[in-house]
Amino acid sequence: xxxxLGGITGALLLLYTSQRSFxxxxxxxxxxxxxxxxxGRQAAGLLKRRSxxxxxxxxxxxxxAAVYGGYFGGAVGIILLAAWxxxxxxxxxxxxxxxxxxxxxxxxxxxxxxxxxxxxWWLQTAMMLVAAVAGGYLGARVARRMNPSVVRxxxxxxxxxxxxxxxxxx
Numbered sequence: 001x002x003x004x005l006g007g008i009t010g011a012l013l014l015l016y017t018s019q020r021s022f023x024x025x026x027x028x029x030x031x032x033x034x035x036x037x038x039x040g041r042q043a044a045g046l047l048k049r050r051s052x053x054x055x056x057x058x059x060x061x062x063x064x065a066a067v068y069g070g071y072f073g074g075a076v077g078i079i080l081l082a083a084w085x086x087x088x089x090x091x092x093x094x095x096x097x098x099x100x101x102x103x104x105x106x107x108x109x110x111x112x113x114x115x116x117x118x119x120x121w122w123l124q125t126a127m128m129l130v131a132a133v134a135g136g137y138l139g140a141r142v143a144r145r146m147n148p149s150v151v152r153x154x155x156x157x158x159x160x161x162x163x164x165x166x167x168x169x170x
Contacts (some may be wrong), residue, residue, distance in 0.1 A: 001094065003102045006064070006069065007070035007105065012113060015071075015114075023170050026072055029068060030074070031163050033078045037159060040081075040082050045165065
């Protein structure tokens with residue numbers, strides 16, 4: 001439910017955000033997500049020694065990640081992984097399964113908003129859907145056979161590259 005509400009909130013924010021504001025905000029969100037994922041384990045250790053992350057806090061973080069997912073969607077999986085890393089979760093294979101499920105839920109909620117608003121380009125959407133399904137299926141099969149440390153390193157490298165590209169674009 002938290003992911004659905006967050007996805008709807010993010011979609012509504014996107015529908016009312018100017019292109020200029022979008023271009024300024026996105027690189028910073030990607031940078032935060034990248035740094036959080038890259039250093040999430042260390043940060044989780046610090047937080048646990050000081051106070052830990054309560055289930056209520058994790059729900060709030062999940063909502064905020066879902067708002068981001070409904071707003072932009074790009075790298076939302078990295079944000080989810082980062083948030084869960086801060087909570088001390090570290091099984092990358094279990095995290096990937098949950099990331100896929102909850103990312104799909106928040107994106108579906110956002111898509112419904114975009115359909116209602118008449119903002120869908122159907123041909124491009126169909127092409128992206130086919131590519132996303134194929135990439136998600138292939139990526140999951142490949143990732144399950146890889147060392148979790150290698151998967152984590154690849155995610156960090158991709159995240160840094162995407163973040164730099166968005167800063168250069170802004």
